[in-house]
Amino acid sequence: MTTLFGLxxxxxxxxxxxxxxxxxxxxxxxVVLSNNDGCVIARSNEAKALGIQMGTPYFQIRDLVEIDxxxxxxxxxxxxxxxxxxxxATLAMFTPNIEVYSIDESFxxxxxxxxxxxxxxxxxxxxxxxxxxxxPVSLGVAxxxxxxxVANRLAKKSAKAKGVSVLTDPYHLSxxxxxxxxxxxxxxxxxxxxLLRRHGVNNGYDFTQKNDSWVKKHxxxxxxxxxKELRGESCLELDELAPPKKGICTSRGFGERLTExxxxxxxxANYAAKCAxxxxxxxxxxxxxxxxxxxxxxxxxxLQYNNSRTITLPxxxxxxxxxxxxxxxxxxxxxxxxxxxxxxxxxxxxxxPEDRIQLDLLDKVNREKxxxxxxxxxRLNARYGRNAVKVATQGFDPSxxxxxxxxSPCYTTRLSEIPTVYNTL
DNA sequence: TCTGGGGTCCTAGGACCC
DNA sequence: TCTGGGGTCCTAGGACCC
Numbered sequence: 001m002t003t004l005f006g007l008x009x010x011x012x013x014x015x016x017x018x019x020x021x022x023x024x025x026x027x028x029x030x031v032v033l034s035n036n037d038g039c040v041i042a043r044s045n046e047a048k049a050l051g052i053q054m055g056t057p058y059f060q061i062r063d064l065v066e067i068d069x070x071x072x073x074x075x076x077x078x079x080x081x082x083x084x085x086x087x088x089a090t091l092a093m094f095t096p097n098i099e100v101y102s103i104d105e106s107f108x109x110x111x112x113x114x115x116x117x118x119x120x121x122x123x124x125x126x127x128x129x130x131x132x133x134x135x136p137v138s139l140g141v142a143x144x145x146x147x148x149x150v151a152n153r154l155a156k157k158s159a160k161a162k163g164v165s166v167l168t169d170p171y172h173l174s175x176x177x178x179x180x181x182x183x184x185x186x187x188x189x190x191x192x193x194x195l196l197r198r199h200g201v202n203n204g205y206d207f208t209q210k211n212d213s214w215v216k217k218h219x220x221x222x223x224x225x226x227x228k229e230l231r232g233e234s235c236l237e238l239d240e241l242a243p244p245k246k247g248i249c250t251s252r253g254f255g256e257r258l259t260e261x262x263x264x265x266x267x268x269a270n271y272a273a274k275c276a277x278x279x280x281x282x283x284x285x286x287x288x289x290x291x292x293x294x295x296x297x298x299x300x301x302x303l304q305y306n307n308s309r310t311i312t313l314p315x316x317x318x319x320x321x322x323x324x325x326x327x328x329x330x331x332x333x334x335x336x337x338x339x340x341x342x343x344x345x346x347x348x349x350x351x352x353p354e355d356r357i358q359l360d361l362l363d364k365v366n367r368e369k370x371x372x373x374x375x376x377x378x379r380l381n382a383r384y385g386r387n388a389v390k391v392a393t394q395g396f397d398p399s400x401x402x403x404x405x406x407x408s409p410c411y412t413t414r415l416s417e418i419p420t421v422y423n424t425l
Numbered sequence: 426t427c428t429g430g431g432g433t434c435c436t437a438g439g440a441c442c443c
Numbered sequence: 444t445c446t447g448g449g450g451t452c453c454t455a456g457g458a459c460c461c
Contacts, residue, residue, distance in 0.1 A: 034429035041429065059427040075429085102461045189459050220435060222459080249431055298428060345430090403427095 006108035007148040013104035014042035020134035074404035146229035177204035251345020267400035272327035285316035286348035291330035296342035
């Protein structure tokens with residue numbers, strides 16, 4: 001059976017989302033900033049043309065923003081998540097099988113579409129997605145996932161392609177690989193680029209000429225799979241159902257440096273609650289929790305302190321109350337006064353389906369009650385907005401909150417301003 | 426002053442067991 | 444004190460992705 005994959009990628013996704021609701025910014029340089037307005041994580045083509053690099057610290061371009069040369073937005077993940085769902089739902093109409101690979105990318109199974117005029121079909125997809133969502137996309141089509149990545153990159157870069165590139169015949173495929181620098185190949189990061197260049201591999205085509213045992217020796221089985229994919233042998237299937245996550249992490253830098261335990265505890269409680277919500281969304285519970293705290297490692301002036309604490313819970317859980325309780329205990333054991341803290345985080349592992357948790361005979365928690373409280377809480381928050389209802393430990397102190405001075409409104413989802421608080425456990 | 430956050434997979438090496 | 448091999452499990456660390 002011959003395989004054929006499409007890779008659909010939203011162009012400059014976050015920047016495009018912002019522009020959908022401010023069409024006046026079309027044709028102008030737009031950037032989206034990371035949490036805390038730290039650095040640039042998305043750029044419109046015009047911003048790229050100005051030479052703004054991915055990861056540029058915001059303060060280095062602030063002057064341009066202040067004279068309106070560049071339009072900057074704080075990241076608004078609620079908006080991007082919702083726009084993403086719209087794009088993916090539209091794509092799903094064009095193929096029976098789709099793998100949502102990331103917030104802005106999907107693989108499409110086009111295995112049954114060999115007979116179609118693929119070029120024409122891709123244009124249709126691209127146009128409909130734009131018409132229905134306002135998001136411009138690029139499409140690459142090829143016999144394997146790794147080659148679809150190559151095709152997609154070409155679709156975006158080449159002036160001739162204008163956003164669609166179909167690579168099915170061997171000549172086009174090897175030309176495309178020759179035109180792809182080795183560091184632009186999917187799965188080849190900084191370390192492997194150095195290694196491969198040392199061995200005379202400068203582009204995707206050179207890589208396909210290396211023999212299997214050399215690749216296996218230096219890049220393990222992952223590298224071997226990749227090189228086979230680039231030669232046209234499909235090794236990576238389409239994964240339609242995202243498997244449940246094996247680790248869940250919520251961590252963020254604070255808007256300002258914090259020194260007080262109470263402030264850091266409040267932030268940590270909120271991250272624990274966020275993790276609990278992610279667990280409930282995928283129908284799982286977690287048994288092991290790690291809490292960490294860090295000072296600012298960029299600062300040469302500050303005393304540095306990093307520590308973490310991992311605890312195993314008596315029974316796997318996804319309750320806000322319980323996870324906040326243990327997160328506070330863990331934090332208390334590693335918090336030391338006298339430091340200016342920058343960041344904390346909560347990591348959950350040993351994740352199990354919620355209907356298969358091992359109960360403990362000595363368990364004192366009323367799990368049924370916790371379950372129904374969480375269900376009610378999720379319902380209220382879905383209706384009245386994020387954190388309309390929360391555990392008291394999560395508090396009201398804004399000092400740890402993210403800096404996001406340039407956030408756009410959540411145009412597509414509802415938010416409420418009414419806070420209600422309960423406290424239990 | 427100001428530098429993101431959240432994941433996956435693989436491997437090597439140590440501890441431990443028979 | 445020296446003499447072995449083979450298996451499993453766990454952890455830390457490294458590589459990558461968006």
